[in-house]
Amino acid sequence: MKKNILEDIAYARSGDKGPNANVGVVFKDKVSYDWGLKKLTSSTVKEYFGTMVKGQVERYELPNLYALNFILNDSLQGGGSETLINDAQGKTFGQAILMMQIDF
């Protein structure tokens, strides 16, 4: 099977919610969304981000938009104005998830 990356079948945007980041993934069509429902789970996303996410990953489904919303708990080293990291609001996490290698 040809190796793809998530960017081939989805769009993503991320931002902050206090000390947590959210990553929204919008799939191109229903076939891609159905793949995401099965394969892009909270545990695969948690595993992918590794040490970047200290807490749990929660997943919410938006079938109307063919989208999944992930909350990456405790991933901004404090968040807000308390964090010292360069990407204080997790703005680049969306780009990161799109580079995930997938079997699609």
Added chain:
Amino acid sequence: MNSIRIANGQGFWGDNVDAPSKLIHYGDIDYLTLDYLAEVTMSIMQRQKIKNPEEGGYATDFVKLIDSCIDEILSNKIKIIANAGGVNPHACKKALLEIANKKKLTLKVAIIKGDDIYNDIDTFIDNGEKFSNLYTGESVSLIREHITSANVYIDSFSAAEALAQGADIVLCGRISDPGLVVAPCIYEFGWSKSDFNKLASATVAGHIVECGAQCTGGNFSKWMDVQNLENIGYPIASVNEDGTFQISKPDNTGGLINRFTVSEQILYELGDPKCYISPDVCVDFTSFKLEEVSDNVVGVKGVKGYAPTDTYKVSFSYFNGYKASGQLTVSAPNALQKAKKSAEIIWKNLEALNLKYDKTCTEFLGLSSCHQSLVIMPDYINEIVLRLGVKSNAYKDVLRFTKELAPLITSGPPGITGFSEGRPKVKEVVAYWPSLINKNRITTKVEI
């Protein structure tokens, strides 16, 4: 069916300064909404007001905007709803009226009062309000003496009432961001507090446009498909009486509006999509459908809403120590090794001084500061920006850190540069404490 065109020309304080005036000139709009506030902004404004009670504590950019566009706003009857009043709406109003007086124009400016509870915190606490942290459950007594601002996210009905009283400009304090769009709909269409689906629909419209160009092709995954980003059009929501709406942008502007640019923004900073809580209504973000109506126009219909909660969100900001971060540029060869060595020298020097920090941070910009553990190591690194940061409650310890970077240029590994900005500045950490308050404890009113 009646319909109104509501634009957003400012997603945050610091957004494009020309966007609002372009919407006024070319947008054919009825309402212009402008969002200037974030948690940290309120705290900065509170401090400005303490220093200068007569003139400080509001978004001064807004006054400059009105100064440049007041004739057109009044002649085209474009109403403006902005949270530009910050923590000193009266001073903001005064500045606006001075502009109108100078030009011999009549301008009606309304202020929405009741969101700023900074001076009433003790009274509320004495009367039994806990203000526990929404996420951690901790008692507000932990931070009481360090609080620098306190604002309630109020509902949109007072702003609608201000429009009914004939305001040309409505100065809100901490109205919810989507509320800037909901308010004119309530006024124009006579929606009631129980029109949940309609309020929810306008809330979705407000959520989509509240970050300005982020729904019109800005920050979009397929950025290479977006034309003319240098002249990106800011969004306009055309809301119908039944709540359905379309997102568009002025003709002859750059950017892109399609199902995906809008969907990305719908997901921005979203939590549980089935339960998006605004002060006006609870919204189900899984309920509606998007439709690409024509080029750069996306329609939304079918939004479902439910009764709001009986609490308002309260946002406290409080002083929580000091921080500083600074950087050095390290060139090849061996850029990463030299950057690591430089960091080691700086941390060892601080340790030798017995300085302890609550938090430290070492990052390699150009390599891994964004994607951290996910980064694939390149074969050759041309240069790296070493970025270091510290946080502490002791000002002098943070100040000492700021003096440790520059010496590396002459006393560390070779090929270190990029220090022309001088020593980094020590900044106060303004932390954020989210909480709730029962709605019946808060009274909002219109002052015109």
